[in-house]
Amino acid sequence: MSERPRRILHCDMDGFFAAIHRRDEPHLREVPLVVGGDPDGRGVVSTANYAARRYGRHSAMPAATAKRLCPEAVFLRPDLARYRAGSRRLMALLSEFSDRIEPVSLDEAYLELTDRLSSYPSTTAAAEAIRARVRETLGLTVSVGVANSRLVAKLASDWDKPDGLTVVPPKQVPGFLAPLPVRKLPGVGPTTERTLTEASLATVADLRAQGRERLVHLLGRIGGTLHNLAWGRDDCPVGVERARKSLGVETTFAVDQVNLAEMDRILTSLAERVHRGLLTRGLTGRTVTVKARYPDFRTVTRSQTLAEPPAEAEALATVAQQLLRRTEAGQTPVRLLGLTVANLTEAEPAEQLPLFR
Amino acid sequence: MRIESSKEELLAGVNPAASVVETRQTLPILGHLHLTAEGEHLQIIGTDLEVELRATCPVAVAEEGQVTVPARKFLDIIRSLPEAAPIQLSQEGERIQILSGRSRFHLAGLAPDDFPRLEIGDHQSEVSLPQEALKGLLERTSFAMARDDVRYYLNGILLEWTGNNLRAVATDGHRLALMDREVAAAPEEIHVILPRKGVQELERLLGDSEETIEVTFTPSHVRFQLPGITFATKLIEGRFPDYRRVIPEANGHQVVVDRATFQQALRRIAILANRKTHGIRVAVREGTLVLSAENPDQEEATEEVAADFSGEPIEIGFNVDYLQQAIAALPDDQVLLHLWDSQSSCLILPAAQTTPKYVIMPMRL
Numbered sequence: 001m002s003e004r005p006r007r008i009l010h011c012d013m014d015g016f017f018a019a020i021h022r023r024d025e026p027h028l029r030e031v032p033l034v035v036g037g038d039p040d041g042r043g044v045v046s047t048a049n050y051a052a053r054r055y056g057r058h059s060a061m062p063a064a065t066a067k068r069l070c071p072e073a074v075f076l077r078p079d080l081a082r083y084r085a086g087s088r089r090l091m092a093l094l095s096e097f098s099d100r101i102e103p104v105s106l107d108e109a110y111l112e113l114t115d116r117l118s119s120y121p122s123t124t125a126a127a128e129a130i131r132a133r134v135r136e137t138l139g140l141t142v143s144v145g146v147a148n149s150r151l152v153a154k155l156a157s158d159w160d161k162p163d164g165l166t167v168v169p170p171k172q173v174p175g176f177l178a179p180l181p182v183r184k185l186p187g188v189g190p191t192t193e194r195t196l197t198e199a200s201l202a203t204v205a206d207l208r209a210q211g212r213e214r215l216v217h218l219l220g221r222i223g224g225t226l227h228n229l230a231w232g233r234d235d236c237p238v239g240v241e242r243a244r245k246s247l248g249v250e251t252t253f254a255v256d257q258v259n260l261a262e263m264d265r266i267l268t269s270l271a272e273r274v275h276r277g278l279l280t281r282g283l284t285g286r287t288v289t290v291k292a293r294y295p296d297f298r299t300v301t302r303s304q305t306l307a308e309p310p311a312e313a314e315a316l317a318t319v320a321q322q323l324l325r326r327t328e329a330g331q332t333p334v335r336l337l338g339l340t341v342a343n344l345t346e347a348e349p350a351e352q353l354p355l356f357r
Numbered sequence: 358m359r360i361e362s363s364k365e366e367l368l369a370g371v372n373p374a375a376s377v378v379e380t381r382q383t384l385p386i387l388g389h390l391h392l393t394a395e396g397e398h399l400q401i402i403g404t405d406l407e408v409e410l411r412a413t414c415p416v417a418v419a420e421e422g423q424v425t426v427p428a429r430k431f432l433d434i435i436r437s438l439p440e441a442a443p444i445q446l447s448q449e450g451e452r453i454q455i456l457s458g459r460s461r462f463h464l465a466g467l468a469p470d471d472f473p474r475l476e477i478g479d480h481q482s483e484v485s486l487p488q489e490a491l492k493g494l495l496e497r498t499s500f501a502m503a504r505d506d507v508r509y510y511l512n513g514i515l516l517e518w519t520g521n522n523l524r525a526v527a528t529d530g531h532r533l534a535l536m537d538r539e540v541a542a543a544p545e546e547i548h549v550i551l552p553r554k555g556v557q558e559l560e561r562l563l564g565d566s567e568e569t570i571e572v573t574f575t576p577s578h579v580r581f582q583l584p585g586i587t588f589a590t591k592l593i594e595g596r597f598p599d600y601r602r603v604i605p606e607a608n609g610h611q612v613v614v615d616r617a618t619f620q621q622a623l624r625r626i627a628i629l630a631n632r633k634t635h636g637i638r639v640a641v642r643e644g645t646l647v648l649s650a651e652n653p654d655q656e657e658a659t660e661e662v663a664a665d666f667s668g669e670p671i672e673i674g675f676n677v678d679y680l681q682q683a684i685a686a687l688p689d690d691q692v693l694l695h696l697w698d699s700q701s702s703c704l705i706l707p708a709a710q711t712t713p714k715y716v717i718m719p720m721r722l
Contacts, residue, residue: 306505352720353718355531
């Protein structure tokens with residue numbers, strides 16, 4: 001029995017935070033704009049407008065680096081209440097097109113249009129309609145990818161950013177994926193990428209040329225998943241996102257770490273990534289967990305629940321560094337460090353200003 | 358050890374000593390009280406390794422000695438015994454027998470020599486001051502201390518003793534409380550941070566009397582000698598932030614309101630403030646201060662308070678808890694607020710005095 005191809009859209013707003021500032025504050029339109037942490041401190045860039053990106057500015061870069069690259073840029077601290085309001089309108093608008101919508105963050109969502117085209121002649125026409133509605137009602141631009149799987153829809157929305165629409169028909173999926181570097185596939189982090197590079201596997205086409213067994217042998221269980229993805233086989237459903245309970249990242253080192261100061265630095269960068277992930281989802285959390293894995297694969301976690309969610313990445317990093325002191329790190333080499341924030345709640349749109357800046 | 362005493366006399370020592378014992382301990386013995394019968398007294402010690410409280414009560418000592426008892430159980434037993442009957446404590450090895458009227462208890466003690474003592478170190482300076490002076494300083498500032506903040510130096514009160522002035526400062530990074538009090542001169546300048554737990558215990562222990570207490574500062578600890586009780590606490594090592602920088606000059610737009618009226622209005626408006634943010638709007642205009650609150654359920658409240666104010670209207674968002682706590686701690690009948698704009702802190706004072714001072718940062722609503 002041949003199934004009808006799925007029709008999945010991935011909608012990704014273009015430089016969402018910065019775009020909202022540009023829309024509402026005309027004097028910011030022509031200048032390079034960076035939203036994020038304090039450029040004189042250790043914050044990171046949340047979003048940069050395209051004028052700023054021409055200078056090499058991008059998300060997750062330390063704000064201080066961004067300032068050095070582009071001193072004339074205007075630096076803004078995030079205004080979460082406004083982003084959240086914009087996000088609510090965006091999601092409301094998208095849900096008019098499908099009841100199967102899965103917001104990924106404040107400015108990004110998957111839509112399943114299979115059997116849900118209503119009055120539109122094609123998925124492409126529906127995607128165009130979404131882009132027009134976002135432009136009219138929000139005054140912002142969105143990039144949309146259309147494909148028969150989440151994986152390809154997401155890669156497609158990124159293809160012609162900003163303000164683009166990329167449709168990948170089912171027959172073109174293998175060709176679309178073939179030239180992409182392996183790290184574009186979900187699940188391929190720095191460690192997996194390194195393993196693949198050492199095996200001279202650089203592109204999705206290279207992966208496809210391997211048998212499934214070879215990839216499993218090379219990478220373990222994820223090898224099988226990658227083999228499927230390389231062929232565009234991804235049948236993950238689009239649904240209302242289950243309530244997220246935690247958000248975390250971890251990193252495996254090329255060489256086991258013994259130096260506490262170096263591990264503190266790594267935790268700082270993990271804290272920045274987690275903080276940014278929470279920010280774009282409009283969440284905060286009070287329980288901080290550090291995970292450490294020793295060379296013998298013993299894995300320990302140390303947690304602390306705070307009275308208030310850490311407001312800045314720096315505060316999160318400080319807690320993580322204290323938790324690291326409660327592991328054997330420093331005495332025993334460490335091969336993996338992870339940082340997770342749980343006990344999540346919606347971040348407050350009303351912001352209490354601090355006394356000490 | 359064998360002693361006899363009354364419920365009232367025992368409780369006077371057991372109550373404060375047991376109150377410093379944490380409900381969850383890292384070491385079993387930290388859940389115990391240390392008892393020493395000597396001369397005509399029973400000394401009771403409770404500790405959590407950060408603070409230590411020693412209480413002395415007069416008892417009839419039949420046999421001197423030392424034991425430990427599980428603090429919570431001991432307190433609960435003494436508390437629930439009848440008032441009239443005398444209480445006898447005696448030791449059988451490490452077991453402690455409590456006899457009173459027709460009640461009999463046996464508690465399991467631990468080796469008294471293992472009980473940890475707080476080493477407070479070489480003393481640096483000794484001063485004395487009236488109980489009510491210290492109590493007043495703590496009571497009017499302690500609400501602004503941080504709780505479990507990673508900036509650990511905020512989880513307490515800064516005490517600064519310079520010349521004849523003793524100053525207490527507390528801040529959680531959003532609001533700040535400062536109070537000055539004229540006292541006898543200290544032999545040298547003192548700058549210490551009392552930890553939160555020590556502050557809370559002291560507030561319980563201190564009375565409103567003018568009786569003086571002796572205070573001993575060492576580089577790492579401070580000890581307070583009260584009648585019948587010695588209380589010592591570790592100090593927080595670390596640098597308190599430069600609080601002077603965030604206290605504005607008293608040159609803002611001035612608003613004077615009646616304290617009781619303002620306090621009642623705040624209490625009512627707080628009912629409908631956003632439950633999570635506690636944010637309310639404070640607007641001042643000619644002759645009036647208007648408080649308003651709305652919550653996500655679309656409920657709203659407005660309160661008007663007569664105010665002595667003339668000038669351009671100002672509107673600022675505040676956490677209603679911070680306003681309530683500051684207003685509740687003010688001594689005067691009239692409140693003086695200095696306001697600038699919606700991004701700047703406000704300064705709150707009693708209308709007729711220069712201390713205490715409360716600084717509150719606004720909320721962006």
